[in-house]
Amino acid sequence: MNEACLSGLTQALGEGEALARCAHRAVLVVFSLAAEGIEPLRLFAANRQVFGQSLFWSSEQGALALAGFGCTEEISPPSGEGERFGASTRAWRQLLERAHQVGPRQAYLCGGFAFDPQVPRSAQWQSFASTSLVLPRLLLLREGEQQHWLFSLWVEPGADVAQCAAALEAEWSLLLARYHQAPAAQLPDGIRAAADPLAADRWQDCVAQAIARIQDGELSKVVLAREVCLQASRSIPCGPLLENLGAAYPQAFLFAFSRGDSCFLGATPERLVRVARGTLSTVALAGTCARGLHEQQDAELGQALLDSAKDRHEHALVVQTLRESLQPYCAMLEIAPQPQLHRLAHVQHLLTPVLGRLRPQVDLLQLVQALHPTPAVGGLPRDQALGYIREHEQLDRGWYAAPVGWLNAEGDGEFAVALRSALIRGNQAHLFAGCGIVGESDPQSEYQETCLKLRTIGEALRPPAASPSVAMSGGQSAL
Numbered sequence: 001m002n003e004a005c006l007s008g009l010t011q012a013l014g015e016g017e018a019l020a021r022c023a024h025r026a027v028l029v030v031f032s033l034a035a036e037g038i039e040p041l042r043l044f045a046a047n048r049q050v051f052g053q054s055l056f057w058s059s060e061q062g063a064l065a066l067a068g069f070g071c072t073e074e075i076s077p078p079s080g081e082g083e084r085f086g087a088s089t090r091a092w093r094q095l096l097e098r099a100h101q102v103g104p105r106q107a108y109l110c111g112g113f114a115f116d117p118q119v120p121r122s123a124q125w126q127s128f129a130s131t132s133l134v135l136p137r138l139l140l141l142r143e144g145e146q147q148h149w150l151f152s153l154w155v156e157p158g159a160d161v162a163q164c165a166a167a168l169e170a171e172w173s174l175l176l177a178r179y180h181q182a183p184a185a186q187l188p189d190g191i192r193a194a195a196d197p198l199a200a201d202r203w204q205d206c207v208a209q210a211i212a213r214i215q216d217g218e219l220s221k222v223v224l225a226r227e228v229c230l231q232a233s234r235s236i237p238c239g240p241l242l243e244n245l246g247a248a249y250p251q252a253f254l255f256a257f258s259r260g261d262s263c264f265l266g267a268t269p270e271r272l273v274r275v276a277r278g279t280l281s282t283v284a285l286a287g288t289c290a291r292g293l294h295e296q297q298d299a300e301l302g303q304a305l306l307d308s309a310k311d312r313h314e315h316a317l318v319v320q321t322l323r324e325s326l327q328p329y330c331a332m333l334e335i336a337p338q339p340q341l342h343r344l345a346h347v348q349h350l351l352t353p354v355l356g357r358l359r360p361q362v363d364l365l366q367l368v369q370a371l372h373p374t375p376a377v378g379g380l381p382r383d384q385a386l387g388y389i390r391e392h393e394q395l396d397r398g399w400y401a402a403p404v405g406w407l408n409a410e411g412d413g414e415f416a417v418a419l420r421s422a423l424i425r426g427n428q429a430h431l432f433a434g435c436g437i438v439g440e441s442d443p444q445s446e447y448q449e450t451c452l453k454l455r456t457i458g459e460a461l462r463p464p465a466a467s468p469s470v471a472m473s474g475g476q477s478a479l
Helices: 003-023 040-047 083-097 161-181 199-215 238-248 295-307 309-329 364-371 382-392 443-460
Strands: 027-035 053-058 064-069 073-075 099-102 108-113 131-135 138-143 146-155 221-231 253-259 262-268 271-276 279-290 330-335 340-343 347-358 403-408 413-417 421-425 428-437
Touching: 003 027, 003 099, 003 146, 003 161, 040 053, 040 064, 040 138, 040 161, 040 238, 053 108, 064 108, 073 083, 073 108, 083 099, 083 108, 083 131, 083 364, 108 138, 108 253, 138 161, 146 161, 199 221, 199 382, 199 428, 199 443, 221 382, 221 443, 238 253, 238 262, 238 443, 253 403, 262 443, 271 364, 279 295, 279 309, 279 443, 295 309, 295 340, 295 347, 309 330, 309 347, 309 364, 347 443, 364 403, 364 413, 428 443
Parallel strands: 027 099
Antiparallel strands: 027 146, 053 064, 053 253, 064 138, 073 131, 108 131, 108 403, 138 146, 221 428, 253 262, 262 421, 271 279, 271 413, 279 347, 330 347, 340 347, 403 413, 421 428
C-alpha cells in the first residue's frame, strides 16, 4: 500500500473515530480504493484459511468477481424460515446507518442460507449457520476491467487510528505476499467413494414412493437429493478445484464459502435472482438430459428434451410458480413464451429467461424469500413438498440447493441456487445432486440424471494425469 493509499485509509478511519466520539458508539468505516493486476480466484486460493473465513464469487463469464477475507460483521439472525430474510434486511439497513463509507465503492455483504432451517444441522454442516451474511474485513472486487479493494473496520471512540490503519495494512500485505509466493496446490490422486452397493436401490425406492404419492394427488412435484462422500489420501485444496470448475463451466456461477477447514463450493448454472438498478432478472431452469457424443446426437437429445411431455410439464410448473411469486413485487414482468436449451458440459436443461421492473421499496432479500425454494429444488405445492423432503429424504442439505450470493449498500445484488456443489472438509468431499420427481418419473432414469449432475464436481476433483473417472457409490463408474 503506497503512502497516498495509507494516508487515505488513515484519514477515513480518523473521520470515523470523530463520528464515533460524537455518537458515543462505534462507527463502521468502509474504505475503498482502486486495485490493479490481482486475480480474485488465485487470491482466494492462496489465502483461504488465513483469516478463519473467506469467500469467492464469480458471476456468469466472470463479469463480476469477489474475494473476501475475515469478518468485520456477520448477519445471522436466529429466526425461523421466512423471518430470516426480513431480519437480515433489517440488520443490513441498521449496519449501513452506522457506516462511514469513503471511496468509489460501497460495502458488500456476501454469504448464504441453509436450504431448510427446520432441519437439524448434521455434524458436517456445523460451521454453516442457517443464515450467514458476512461483511469481509478485506474484499477484492472486480467489475469488468475495474478492480477495487474494500477495507472495513469498527472504530471505537478514542481508537488509535494510526494503529488501526497499520493493522489493516499488515493484513493486506500478508494477502499479497501469499498471493505472489504461495506455491500452486495440486489435487490428490485416488479420490474414492465408500463402497455402498445398496445406495442406488435405496434412493430409487425413495423416488418410487414419491411417485406413488404424486400419482395419488398429494403432490404435484417433489425434488429429492442424494449425497456421495468421497475420500482422498490428503487434504483437498479448493483452489485447483475451483480453477477446474471455472475452466469447464465458464457460463456458471462459481462460488466458495470457507469456514475454517470446511469449504462449500460449486459451479451452479441457476441464478435465483439478480437486481441491478431496480430491474430483476432470473431464469426458470428445469428439465434435464445428457449431452451427445457428437453434434448430431447432441441436437437430437436436445430436441427430444424440448419435445418431452414430462420435462415440459416439469418446466411449466417452475415458470408458473415464478410468475405467481414475482408479480406482487413487479410493476412489469416479462417471461419468454417458450423455453430454450441451456447446454453445459455434461447436461442440457430447459431454460426460460425472466425480466421484471421492481415496484418502489422492494429489496433483494424480499425476492429471495419469495422465490426460495423454487420448484426446481423443492417441489409443488411448496409447503407439502418441503414437508415430504423433511420426512423422507433423510439428508441434511445444509447450503446445498439454497441461495448463495451477495448484496451491496446500493441495493444491487445477485443470488444463485447452490447446485453442482460440494462440501470440502479436509480430505473428504461431500457431493450433492437431486432430481425433480413428477408422476411420469422413472426411478432408474432419475438416478442416472443425478449421476450426470455429480460429474460436474467429480471430474473437477481429478488431477490432470488422473484416470477418466472418479469412482462413486451405487455401482456407477463416473460422477
